[in-house]
Amino acid sequence: MEPLLNLVQQGGVVGAGGAGFPTYVKLDCQVELVLANGAECEPLLYKDQVLMQQWGHELCGGMLLAMKQVGASRGIIGIKKKNTDTIAILTALLPANIELLLMEDVYPAGDEVELVFHATGKRIPAGGLPKDIGVMVNNIESFINVFRAANGLPVTETMISVHGEVPSPYSAWLPIGMTYREAIVLAGGMTRDECVVVEGGPMMGSVTEDLDKPITKVSSGLLVLPKSSRIARFKLRSEADLRRIGKAACDQCSLCTSMCPRNLLGYPIKPHLAMRSLQVSGGNNQSFALAAQACCECNLCTMWSCPEGLDPSRVCGTTKRALREQQQWQTPAELQAKTTEVHPLREYRGVPTKRLAQRLELSQYMGVKATYRECEYVPAQVCIPLAQHIGKPAQAIVKEGDVVVKGQMIGQPAEGGLSIAVHASISGIVASVGDSVVINYQAVTE
Known part of the structure; x- marks a missing residue:
């Protein structure tokens, strides 16, 4: 393995989005363009802006390392033009071969396929990867972590925005393995009872009521919302209910398809056909529409387009699972054969973030940004999963009772497949080792 790739693997760097x-693995290719995704199109998240404002030099350093590794002559950072403060900071830092791509404030501008098309005018092949058209894409935090790994600093923290029903929204580097509850307490705690936490953004994130879940390398946002909110009601709906309601109420208006960002780019995705297949399904209400496979589950059809309050996005998601189980999954070549031309009205159908926030019932929170906070909090205990990435879990190399220091490797990459290392996020004593490594804080001479 080449030196930088080894450092990145041993440093535990994954896609933090x-x-x-x-x-x-992403860096193990040869392409012409390296693209950093700083569009951050989900309402209330602000972590990428903080990272670009505070660690722009490390972002550029990581991009330059990546460009050298993949043989790219150009680098582009995608950012919304509304973020003028971030743009001013980056403009003063950019080397000659990295430029800014200024984007409109619409959803889903941060989708990888959308960003690549905006930057290059090319579409990633259906079922394919950006490298198929000469592009390597990563998010802002991942490039910063590449720079740090190359300088001997492994991933022990992740940047997270905490927002919603809290007195003091913030974005901060938080130790991997600390609980959601602790992160919310740092924001002043919940301002009301009966809340849920959205893990990630309000559109694509999932909902949990378990506040003892650990923060991982892929955590990006913790949004505290009332359990009665529109977002919570939709995301807590059972699969049986969303199919039953969809089967009974869908009137085939096709707005879900006409506003679908991937459909507008010509990909073979038609959510209304997935909904239609419910109406001709058996007693289990299962959908088997092949037109669902290219869905990226951006959730725009559900949270914006559907006038009946149905859930085409999750129907497509469950349909994709069924297609795999029934061995009806189409090959990239089959999907690509169904791809059509880009819709002539595509550029007019982007959904403004402000209007989306209103539809999501988030307007009351939009006036306060989750700005950067220096966090010196050290949790009494962390629970660090050995599987925080796609591929094989890391293999524990510590045992109960071991003394570890922050940054020490506690899980090495598994052999024979995709895998990355895992490191201690605090110093202390290993309390237990299983699927996760639990560490109790104790001051240790590092």
Whole structure:
């Protein structure tokens, strides 16, 4: 393995935007363009702006390392033009071969496929990857972590925005393995009872009521919202209910498809057909529409387009699962054969973030940004999962009773497949080792 790839793997760097794909694998290619995704199109999240404002030099350093590794002559940072303060900071830092791509304030500008098309005018092949058209994409935090890994600093923290029903929204580097509850307490605690936490953004994030879940490398946002909110009601709806209601109420208006960002780019996704297949399904209300496979689950059809309050996005998601189980999954070549031209009205159908926030019932929170906070909090205990990424979990190399220091490797990459290392986020004593490594804080001479 090449030196930088090894450093990135051993440093535990993954895609910090949510999927957790090992970054060393992304860097193992040859492309013409390296693209940093700083569009941050989900309402209330502010972590990428903080990272670009405070650590722009490390972002550029990580991009330059990546460009050298993949042979790219150009680098582009995608950012919304409304973020004038961030743009001013970056403009003063950019080397000659990295430029800014200024984007409109619409959703889903931060979708990888949308960003690549905006930057290059090319579409990633259906079922394919950006490298297929000469592009390597990563998010802001991942490039910063590449720079740090190359300088001997492993991933022990992640940048998170905490917002919603809290007195003091903030964005901060938080230790991996600390609980959601602790992160919310740092924001002043919940301002009302009966709340849920959205993990990630309000559109694509999932909902949990478990405040003892640990922060991981792919955590990006913790949004505290009332359990009675529109977002919570939709995301807490059971699969059986969303299929039953969809089967009974969908009138096939097709607005879900006409506003679908991937459909507008010509990809073979038609949510209304997934909904239609419910109406001809058996007693289990299961959908088997092949037109669902190219869905990226951006949730725009559900939270914006559907006038009946149905959930085409999750129907597409459950349909994709069923397609795999029934061995009806289409190959990239089959999907690509169904791709059509870009819709001539595509550029007019972007959804303004402000209007989306109103539809999501988030306007009351939008006036306060989750700005940067220096966080010196050290949790009494962390629970660090060995599987925080796509691929094989890391293999524990510590045992109960071991003394560890912050930054020490506690899980090494598994052999024979995708895997990355995991490191202690605090110093202390290993309390237990299983699927996770639990560490109790104790001052240790490092």
